[in-house]
Amino acid sequence: MIDLYTWTTPNGRKVSIMLEELGEAYECHPVDISKDAQFAPDFLAIAPSGRIPAIRDRDSGLTLMESGAILLWLAETRGQFLPPASERWKTLEWTFWQVGQLGPFLGQAHQVLKYNRGRTPEAERKCRDQVARVYGTLETRLTGRDYLAGNDYSIADIMAWPWVSRFEWQEADLTNYPSVRDWYLRIAERPAVQAGYHKPHYVNDIPLP
Ligand SMILES: N[C@@H](CCC(=O)N[C@@H](CS)C(=O)NCC(=O)O)C(=O)O
Structure with missing residues:
Protein backbone atom coordinates (compact mmCIF):
# COMPACT_ATOMS: atom_id res chain seq x y z
CA MET A 1 0.00 0.00 0.00
CA PHE A 81 6.63 1.79 -18.10
CA LEU A 82 10.45 1.80 -18.35
CA PRO A 83 11.17 -0.21 -21.49
CA PRO A 84 14.39 -2.24 -21.82
CA ALA A 85 17.40 -1.68 -24.07
CA SER A 86 17.77 1.55 -26.03
CA GLU A 87 14.21 2.75 -25.34
CA ARG A 88 15.14 2.79 -21.64
CA TRP A 89 17.67 5.52 -22.30
CA LYS A 90 15.30 7.51 -24.49
CA THR A 91 12.72 7.19 -21.69
CA LEU A 92 15.21 8.58 -19.18
CA GLU A 93 16.31 11.31 -21.59
CA TRP A 94 12.74 12.60 -21.97
CA THR A 95 11.97 12.08 -18.28
CA PHE A 96 14.91 14.32 -17.35
CA TRP A 97 13.95 16.82 -20.07
CA GLN A 98 10.55 17.09 -18.41
CA VAL A 99 12.09 17.60 -14.96
CA GLY A 100 14.63 20.16 -16.18
CA GLN A 101 12.80 22.02 -18.92
CA LEU A 102 9.14 21.32 -19.58
CA GLY A 103 8.01 21.58 -15.95
CA PRO A 104 10.05 24.63 -14.90
CA PHE A 105 9.34 26.69 -18.04
CA LEU A 106 5.63 25.90 -18.11
CA GLY A 107 5.42 26.49 -14.36
CA GLN A 108 6.87 29.97 -14.89
CA ALA A 109 4.36 30.54 -17.68
CA HIS A 110 1.50 29.70 -15.31
CA GLN A 111 2.72 32.32 -12.84
CA VAL A 112 3.27 35.05 -15.43
CA LEU A 113 0.61 34.42 -18.11
CA LYS A 114 -2.24 33.17 -15.93
CA TYR A 115 -1.79 34.66 -12.46
CA ASN A 116 0.04 37.93 -13.23
CA ARG A 117 -0.99 38.77 -16.77
CA GLY A 118 -0.46 42.40 -17.77
CA ARG A 119 2.05 43.18 -15.03
CA THR A 120 5.39 42.60 -16.77
CA PRO A 121 5.24 42.55 -20.59
CA GLU A 122 8.92 41.58 -20.92
CA ALA A 123 8.46 38.56 -18.63
CA GLU A 124 5.35 37.60 -20.64
CA ARG A 125 7.30 37.80 -23.91
CA LYS A 126 10.06 35.59 -22.49
CA CYS A 127 7.51 33.08 -21.19
CA ARG A 128 5.74 32.91 -24.56
CA ASP A 129 9.10 32.29 -26.25
CA GLN A 130 9.91 29.47 -23.84
CA VAL A 131 6.43 27.95 -24.20
CA ALA A 132 6.89 27.95 -28.00
CA ARG A 133 10.34 26.44 -27.58
CA VAL A 134 9.33 23.50 -25.37
CA TYR A 135 6.23 22.80 -27.48
CA GLY A 136 8.43 22.94 -30.59
CA THR A 137 10.78 20.39 -29.00
CA LEU A 138 7.84 18.12 -28.16
CA GLU A 139 6.42 18.48 -31.68
CA THR A 140 9.74 17.52 -33.27
CA ARG A 141 10.12 14.50 -30.99
CA LEU A 142 6.56 13.25 -31.48
CA THR A 143 6.46 13.66 -35.27
CA GLY A 144 6.34 10.11 -36.59
CA ARG A 145 6.26 8.62 -33.06
CA ASP A 146 3.36 7.61 -30.85
CA TYR A 147 5.21 8.18 -27.57
CA LEU A 148 8.20 10.12 -26.30
CA ALA A 149 10.50 7.10 -25.89
CA GLY A 150 9.41 5.58 -29.22
CA ASN A 151 6.89 2.78 -29.57
CA ASP A 152 5.96 2.33 -25.93
CA TYR A 153 3.97 4.47 -23.52
CA SER A 154 6.36 5.13 -20.63
CA ILE A 155 7.07 7.24 -17.57
CA ALA A 156 8.37 9.94 -19.95
CA ASP A 157 4.79 10.40 -21.24
CA ILE A 158 3.31 10.23 -17.74
CA MET A 159 5.73 12.97 -16.65
CA ALA A 160 4.97 15.32 -19.55
CA TRP A 161 1.26 14.83 -20.20
CA PRO A 162 -0.14 16.59 -17.08
CA TRP A 163 1.87 19.70 -17.95
CA VAL A 164 0.50 19.77 -21.49
CA SER A 165 -3.00 19.38 -20.04
CA ARG A 166 -2.64 23.01 -18.91
CA PHE A 167 -2.11 24.21 -22.48
CA GLU A 168 -4.79 26.90 -22.03
CA TRP A 169 -2.95 28.45 -19.06
CA GLN A 170 0.19 28.54 -21.24
CA GLU A 171 -1.59 30.17 -24.23
CA ALA A 172 -0.46 27.17 -26.29
CA ASP A 173 -2.67 26.47 -29.30
CA LEU A 174 -2.33 22.74 -29.91
CA THR A 175 -3.55 23.07 -33.49
CA ASN A 176 -0.06 24.53 -34.13
CA TYR A 177 1.46 21.31 -32.79
CA PRO A 178 -0.48 18.49 -34.50
CA SER A 179 1.73 15.64 -33.30
CA VAL A 180 1.58 16.90 -29.71
CA ARG A 181 -2.19 17.22 -30.04
CA ASP A 182 -2.55 13.62 -31.30
CA TRP A 183 -0.27 12.34 -28.50
CA TYR A 184 -2.18 14.35 -25.90
CA LEU A 185 -5.55 13.00 -27.05
CA ARG A 186 -4.21 9.42 -27.32
CA ILE A 187 -3.11 9.54 -23.68
CA ALA A 188 -6.22 11.37 -22.49
CA GLU A 189 -8.29 8.35 -23.60
CA ARG A 190 -6.55 6.00 -21.15
CA PRO A 191 -8.82 5.03 -18.24
CA ALA A 192 -5.92 5.34 -15.76
CA VAL A 193 -5.25 8.91 -16.92
CA GLN A 194 -8.93 9.77 -16.55
CA ALA A 195 -8.92 8.36 -13.01
CA GLY A 196 -5.56 9.78 -11.92
CA TYR A 197 -6.30 13.26 -13.24
CA HIS A 198 -9.08 13.73 -10.67
CA LYS A 199 -6.93 13.08 -7.58
CA PRO A 200 -7.08 14.05 -4.82
CA HIS A 201 -10.43 15.48 -5.98
CA TYR A 202 -12.29 16.65 -9.08
CA VAL A 203 -11.59 20.20 -10.28
CA ASN A 204 -12.49 20.18 -13.97
CA ASP A 205 -12.84 17.77 -16.87
CA ILE A 206 -9.65 16.98 -18.77
CA PRO A 207 -9.25 19.94 -21.16
CA LEU A 208 -9.68 18.96 -24.80
CA PRO A 209 -8.14 21.05 -27.59
N1 LIG B 1 10.56 18.99 -9.00
C1 LIG B 1 9.39 18.73 -8.17
C2 LIG B 1 8.48 19.92 -8.25
C3 LIG B 1 7.37 19.85 -7.22
C4 LIG B 1 6.55 21.13 -7.18
O1 LIG B 1 6.96 22.21 -7.67
N2 LIG B 1 5.35 21.04 -6.57
C5 LIG B 1 4.49 22.19 -6.44
C6 LIG B 1 3.07 21.87 -6.92
S1 LIG B 1 3.04 21.39 -8.64
C7 LIG B 1 4.38 22.58 -4.98
O2 LIG B 1 4.30 21.74 -4.12
N3 LIG B 1 4.36 23.89 -4.70
C8 LIG B 1 4.22 24.39 -3.37
C9 LIG B 1 5.35 25.32 -3.00
O3 LIG B 1 6.21 25.60 -3.85
O4 LIG B 1 5.37 25.78 -1.86
C10 LIG B 1 8.70 17.45 -8.63
O5 LIG B 1 8.79 17.13 -9.83
O6 LIG B 1 8.10 16.75 -7.80
Whole structure:
Protein backbone atom coordinates (compact mmCIF):
# COMPACT_ATOMS: atom_id res chain seq x y z
CA MET A 1 0.00 0.00 0.00
CA ILE A 2 1.27 3.45 -0.95
CA ASP A 3 0.42 6.71 0.81
CA LEU A 4 0.32 9.53 -1.77
CA TYR A 5 0.65 13.13 -0.59
CA THR A 6 -0.62 15.27 -3.41
CA TRP A 7 -2.66 18.14 -4.77
CA THR A 8 -4.51 18.95 -8.01
CA THR A 9 -1.44 20.06 -9.98
CA PRO A 10 0.58 18.62 -12.88
CA ASN A 11 3.33 17.29 -10.60
CA GLY A 12 0.80 15.63 -8.31
CA ARG A 13 -1.17 14.12 -11.19
CA LYS A 14 1.93 12.41 -12.61
CA VAL A 15 2.02 10.14 -9.57
CA SER A 16 -1.72 9.45 -9.29
CA ILE A 17 -1.79 8.58 -13.01
CA MET A 18 1.21 6.25 -12.60
CA LEU A 19 -0.39 4.52 -9.59
CA GLU A 20 -3.65 4.10 -11.53
CA GLU A 21 -1.74 2.70 -14.53
CA LEU A 22 -0.09 0.14 -12.26
CA GLY A 23 -3.37 -0.79 -10.56
CA GLU A 24 -1.62 -0.08 -7.28
CA ALA A 25 -3.44 0.15 -3.93
CA TYR A 26 -2.93 3.68 -2.61
CA GLU A 27 -4.43 6.21 -0.28
CA CYS A 28 -4.47 9.90 -1.19
CA HIS A 29 -3.61 12.48 1.44
CA PRO A 30 -4.53 15.96 0.16
CA VAL A 31 -1.89 18.64 0.83
CA ASP A 32 -3.61 21.94 0.07
CA ILE A 33 -0.71 24.06 -1.16
CA SER A 34 -3.00 27.12 -1.46
CA LYS A 35 -3.26 26.98 2.35
CA ASP A 36 0.46 26.28 2.99
CA ALA A 37 -0.23 22.69 4.11
CA GLN A 38 3.09 21.77 2.44
CA PHE A 39 4.89 23.48 5.34
CA ALA A 40 3.28 21.34 8.06
CA PRO A 41 5.99 19.49 10.04
CA ASP A 42 4.42 16.08 9.31
CA PHE A 43 4.64 16.69 5.58
CA LEU A 44 8.13 18.22 5.75
CA ALA A 45 9.32 15.05 7.51
CA ILE A 46 8.40 13.16 4.31
CA ALA A 47 9.26 15.87 1.77
CA PRO A 48 11.95 18.22 3.10
CA SER A 49 11.54 20.53 0.06
CA GLY A 50 7.95 21.27 1.10
CA ARG A 51 6.58 20.44 -2.34
CA ILE A 52 4.12 17.81 -3.47
CA PRO A 53 4.08 15.04 -4.61
CA ALA A 54 5.56 12.63 -2.08
CA ILE A 55 4.91 9.00 -1.21
CA ARG A 56 5.38 6.53 1.60
CA ASP A 57 5.58 2.81 0.89
CA ARG A 58 3.88 1.20 3.89
CA ASP A 59 5.61 -2.15 3.31
CA SER A 60 9.21 -0.92 3.34
CA GLY A 61 8.79 2.43 5.10
CA LEU A 62 10.55 4.16 2.17
CA THR A 63 9.55 7.79 1.67
CA LEU A 64 10.24 9.69 -1.56
CA MET A 65 9.71 13.22 -2.84
CA GLU A 66 10.32 14.48 -6.43
CA SER A 67 7.97 13.13 -9.06
CA GLY A 68 10.82 11.86 -11.26
CA ALA A 69 12.32 9.78 -8.45
CA ILE A 70 8.87 8.45 -7.50
CA LEU A 71 8.02 7.38 -11.06
CA LEU A 72 11.44 5.80 -11.56
CA TRP A 73 11.13 3.85 -8.30
CA LEU A 74 7.65 2.64 -9.22
CA ALA A 75 8.74 1.72 -12.76
CA GLU A 76 11.81 -0.17 -11.56
CA THR A 77 10.19 -2.03 -8.68
CA ARG A 78 7.05 -2.96 -10.68
CA GLY A 79 8.83 -3.60 -13.96
CA GLN A 80 6.51 -1.42 -16.02
CA PHE A 81 6.63 1.79 -18.10
CA LEU A 82 10.45 1.80 -18.35
CA PRO A 83 11.17 -0.21 -21.49
CA PRO A 84 14.39 -2.24 -21.82
CA ALA A 85 17.40 -1.68 -24.07
CA SER A 86 17.77 1.55 -26.03
CA GLU A 87 14.21 2.75 -25.34
CA ARG A 88 15.14 2.79 -21.64
CA TRP A 89 17.67 5.52 -22.30
CA LYS A 90 15.30 7.51 -24.49
CA THR A 91 12.72 7.19 -21.69
CA LEU A 92 15.21 8.58 -19.18
CA GLU A 93 16.31 11.31 -21.59
CA TRP A 94 12.74 12.60 -21.97
CA THR A 95 11.97 12.08 -18.28
CA PHE A 96 14.91 14.32 -17.35
CA TRP A 97 13.95 16.82 -20.07
CA GLN A 98 10.55 17.09 -18.41
CA VAL A 99 12.09 17.60 -14.96
CA GLY A 100 14.63 20.16 -16.18
CA GLN A 101 12.80 22.02 -18.92
CA LEU A 102 9.14 21.32 -19.58
CA GLY A 103 8.01 21.58 -15.95
CA PRO A 104 10.05 24.63 -14.90
CA PHE A 105 9.34 26.69 -18.04
CA LEU A 106 5.63 25.90 -18.11
CA GLY A 107 5.42 26.49 -14.36
CA GLN A 108 6.87 29.97 -14.89
CA ALA A 109 4.36 30.54 -17.68
CA HIS A 110 1.50 29.70 -15.31
CA GLN A 111 2.72 32.32 -12.84
CA VAL A 112 3.27 35.05 -15.43
CA LEU A 113 0.61 34.42 -18.11
CA LYS A 114 -2.24 33.17 -15.93
CA TYR A 115 -1.79 34.66 -12.46
CA ASN A 116 0.04 37.93 -13.23
CA ARG A 117 -0.99 38.77 -16.77
CA GLY A 118 -0.46 42.40 -17.77
CA ARG A 119 2.05 43.18 -15.03
CA THR A 120 5.39 42.60 -16.77
CA PRO A 121 5.24 42.55 -20.59
CA GLU A 122 8.92 41.58 -20.92
CA ALA A 123 8.46 38.56 -18.63
CA GLU A 124 5.35 37.60 -20.64
CA ARG A 125 7.30 37.80 -23.91
CA LYS A 126 10.06 35.59 -22.49
CA CYS A 127 7.51 33.08 -21.19
CA ARG A 128 5.74 32.91 -24.56
CA ASP A 129 9.10 32.29 -26.25
CA GLN A 130 9.91 29.47 -23.84
CA VAL A 131 6.43 27.95 -24.20
CA ALA A 132 6.89 27.95 -28.00
CA ARG A 133 10.34 26.44 -27.58
CA VAL A 134 9.33 23.50 -25.37
CA TYR A 135 6.23 22.80 -27.48
CA GLY A 136 8.43 22.94 -30.59
CA THR A 137 10.78 20.39 -29.00
CA LEU A 138 7.84 18.12 -28.16
CA GLU A 139 6.42 18.48 -31.68
CA THR A 140 9.74 17.52 -33.27
CA ARG A 141 10.12 14.50 -30.99
CA LEU A 142 6.56 13.25 -31.48
CA THR A 143 6.46 13.66 -35.27
CA GLY A 144 6.34 10.11 -36.59
CA ARG A 145 6.26 8.62 -33.06
CA ASP A 146 3.36 7.61 -30.85
CA TYR A 147 5.21 8.18 -27.57
CA LEU A 148 8.20 10.12 -26.30
CA ALA A 149 10.50 7.10 -25.89
CA GLY A 150 9.41 5.58 -29.22
CA ASN A 151 6.89 2.78 -29.57
CA ASP A 152 5.96 2.33 -25.93
CA TYR A 153 3.97 4.47 -23.52
CA SER A 154 6.36 5.13 -20.63
CA ILE A 155 7.07 7.24 -17.57
CA ALA A 156 8.37 9.94 -19.95
CA ASP A 157 4.79 10.40 -21.24
CA ILE A 158 3.31 10.23 -17.74
CA MET A 159 5.73 12.97 -16.65
CA ALA A 160 4.97 15.32 -19.55
CA TRP A 161 1.26 14.83 -20.20
CA PRO A 162 -0.14 16.59 -17.08
CA TRP A 163 1.87 19.70 -17.95
CA VAL A 164 0.50 19.77 -21.49
CA SER A 165 -3.00 19.38 -20.04
CA ARG A 166 -2.64 23.01 -18.91
CA PHE A 167 -2.11 24.21 -22.48
CA GLU A 168 -4.79 26.90 -22.03
CA TRP A 169 -2.95 28.45 -19.06
CA GLN A 170 0.19 28.54 -21.24
CA GLU A 171 -1.59 30.17 -24.23
CA ALA A 172 -0.46 27.17 -26.29
CA ASP A 173 -2.67 26.47 -29.30
CA LEU A 174 -2.33 22.74 -29.91
CA THR A 175 -3.55 23.07 -33.49
CA ASN A 176 -0.06 24.53 -34.13
CA TYR A 177 1.46 21.31 -32.79
CA PRO A 178 -0.48 18.49 -34.50
CA SER A 179 1.73 15.64 -33.30
CA VAL A 180 1.58 16.90 -29.71
CA ARG A 181 -2.19 17.22 -30.04
CA ASP A 182 -2.55 13.62 -31.30
CA TRP A 183 -0.27 12.34 -28.50
CA TYR A 184 -2.18 14.35 -25.90
CA LEU A 185 -5.55 13.00 -27.05
CA ARG A 186 -4.21 9.42 -27.32
CA ILE A 187 -3.11 9.54 -23.68
CA ALA A 188 -6.22 11.37 -22.49
CA GLU A 189 -8.29 8.35 -23.60
CA ARG A 190 -6.55 6.00 -21.15
CA PRO A 191 -8.82 5.03 -18.24
CA ALA A 192 -5.92 5.34 -15.76
CA VAL A 193 -5.25 8.91 -16.92
CA GLN A 194 -8.93 9.77 -16.55
CA ALA A 195 -8.92 8.36 -13.01
CA GLY A 196 -5.56 9.78 -11.92
CA TYR A 197 -6.30 13.26 -13.24
CA HIS A 198 -9.08 13.73 -10.67
CA LYS A 199 -6.93 13.08 -7.58
CA PRO A 200 -7.08 14.05 -4.82
CA HIS A 201 -10.43 15.48 -5.98
CA TYR A 202 -12.29 16.65 -9.08
CA VAL A 203 -11.59 20.20 -10.28
CA ASN A 204 -12.49 20.18 -13.97
CA ASP A 205 -12.84 17.77 -16.87
CA ILE A 206 -9.65 16.98 -18.77
CA PRO A 207 -9.25 19.94 -21.16
CA LEU A 208 -9.68 18.96 -24.80
CA PRO A 209 -8.14 21.05 -27.59
N1 LIG B 1 10.56 18.99 -9.00
C1 LIG B 1 9.39 18.73 -8.17
C2 LIG B 1 8.48 19.92 -8.25
C3 LIG B 1 7.37 19.85 -7.22
C4 LIG B 1 6.55 21.13 -7.18
O1 LIG B 1 6.96 22.21 -7.67
N2 LIG B 1 5.35 21.04 -6.57
C5 LIG B 1 4.49 22.19 -6.44
C6 LIG B 1 3.07 21.87 -6.92
S1 LIG B 1 3.04 21.39 -8.64
C7 LIG B 1 4.38 22.58 -4.98
O2 LIG B 1 4.30 21.74 -4.12
N3 LIG B 1 4.36 23.89 -4.70
C8 LIG B 1 4.22 24.39 -3.37
C9 LIG B 1 5.35 25.32 -3.00
O3 LIG B 1 6.21 25.60 -3.85
O4 LIG B 1 5.37 25.78 -1.86
C10 LIG B 1 8.70 17.45 -8.63
O5 LIG B 1 8.79 17.13 -9.83
O6 LIG B 1 8.10 16.75 -7.80
